[in-house]
Amino acid sequence: DSGVTQTPKHLITATGQRVTLRCSPRSGDLSVYWYQQSLDQGLQFLIQYYNGEERAKGNILERFSAQQFPDLHSELNLSSLELGDSALYFCASSVPSGANVLTFGAGSRLTVL
């Protein structure tokens, strides 16, 4: 158990729908990162939050949004879903120090039918 909790583990939904993925970071970690991994693809950075504020943005679609709450958990909202959004979505957390490691959750597998 990495200490980073992601829910749900699996999600199947239809095109056009909206889903929310949830992430609880490891205790003490202030930063949360979201990554998308499509089939046979590498890790695409979506967005990073630090202590409730957006810190960096990657290749995140306008249909996607995220936030980090005061208790440091984060949610990734995916709307108007398309078939191509089917992927494994990872959350990772770290403490705010250059040497620190990204600790990943087990991922949320989204299937859009």
Added chain:
Amino acid sequence: AQKVTQAQTEISVVEKEDVTLDCVYETRDTTYYLFWYKQPPSGELVFLIRRNSFDEQNEISGRYSWNFQKSTSSFNFTITASQVVDSAVYFCALRHTGNQFYFGTGTSLTVIP
């Protein structure tokens, strides 16, 4: 610009062979950190090693070893006497002081019994 290149997309070896996974990075920062992560078929991402830019000592951990060479901007990973359980996708990553992580596209390693 920060960039991580893993030129080997897929590698297959027979069990007990040694295998080296290549990682080449680009950065203008003098302080940075390099990482290797393993993603077994189960999907989770597991941290293997972290190296900072001031420490060029090679590291050995059991059957795993890492060769960091600043002169060639490389951080290669060698598995000695490979085992079937080593079959996974391996990602190299770079983190600089800006707190961003840059992942390579991964190398899929298959160890054939």
